Amino acid sequence: MKILATYNIKGGVGKTSTAVNLSYLAAQDGLRVLLWDLDPQAAASFLFRIRPRVKGGGKALIKGSREIDDSIKGTDFADLDLLPADFTYRNLDLVLGATKKPTRRIARLLAPLSDQYDVIFLDCPPGISLLSESVLQAADSLIVPMIPTVLSVRTLDQLTDFLASFDGQRPGVLAFFSMIDRRKRLHREIAEQLPAERDDVVTAVIPALTQIERMSVERAPVAAFAPRSRAAQCYQALWAEVRARAL
Numbered sequence: 001m002k003i004l005a006t007y008n009i010k011g012g013v014g015k016t017s018t019a020v021n022l023s024y025l026a027a028q029d030g031l032r033v034l035l036w037d038l039d040p041q042a043a044a045s046f047l048f049r050i051r052p053r054v055k056g057g058g059k060a061l062i063k064g065s066r067e068i069d070d071s072i073k074g075t076d077f078a079d080l081d082l083l084p085a086d087f088t089y090r091n092l093d094l095v096l097g098a099t100k101k102p103t104r105r106i107a108r109l110l111a112p113l114s115d116q117y118d119v120i121f122l123d124c125p126p127g128i129s130l131l132s133e134s135v136l137q138a139a140d141s142l143i144v145p146m147i148p149t150v151l152s153v154r155t156l157d158q159l160t161d162f163l164a165s166f167d168g169q170r171p172g173v174l175a176f177f178s179m180i181d182r183r184k185r186l187h188r189e190i191a192e193q194l195p196a197e198r199d200d201v202v203t204a205v206i207p208a209l210t211q212i213e214r215m216s217v218e219r220a221p222v223a224a225f226a227p228r229s230r231a232a233q234c235y236q237a238l239w240a241e242v243r244a245r246a247l
Helices: 015-028 043-047 057-063 087-097 102-115 130-138 150-164 185-197 230-246
Strands: 002-006 033-037 080-083 119-123 141-146 172-180 201-207
Touching: 002 015, 002 130, 002 230, 015 033, 015 043, 015 080, 015 119, 015 141, 015 230, 033 043, 057 087, 057 102, 087 102, 087 130, 102 119, 102 130, 141 150, 141 230, 150 172, 150 185, 172 185, 172 230, 185 201, 201 230
Parallel strands: 002 119, 002 141, 033 080, 033 119, 141 172, 172 201
Antiparallel strands: none
16 A cells, blocks of 8 residues: 655645545556545545545544544545545644654554555645644655745755655655646746756646636546546646656
């Protein structure tokens, strides 16, 4: 079982769209997939038409008073399950802080699922927190969407510097450019330059496209409701690189 986390210190860069589409494409490839929506805003849960509620809330899951299996829901797509978000997840840092070895807690919760799933995607809220540290300790690889701007690229440097301070296992990093607008010179220059300079930046890019914005209307992955669209093709190219390098 591999654990892949869509993560960035910065918000609004396309983490949830990435998690939803890659988890769908992984299931379409015949893998058994679980997506855990860890963001209290519950966007991934909304897109998969799953009620954003966990019985007992995040505290019950983290403390172990509720089995993680009991909270997993099936989606409309074969081989793809969802562990929905809950608004109580906004307090997960406090809950984790009251446990022993809090940065190892997510890994311990997911370990019993290794016989049920081939890959688990974690859709993470932005920022550096106790929750994010627990996610980074659990993940085999981080899928990091970035807008092609200088400040967004700077957050990638901050993330890699932070990971360098970890003892023991460190997740791999696969960054890519999201919401790219090739009409903008800066977008084009950064998107062409950085993959040539860094081996942790993949070549696939996700443009700013209407089909991706329509996910919130269709409440489905773009590759499901518009499989021949340019947006779907871009996510398929991204998934091909992620699968080749992270699985």
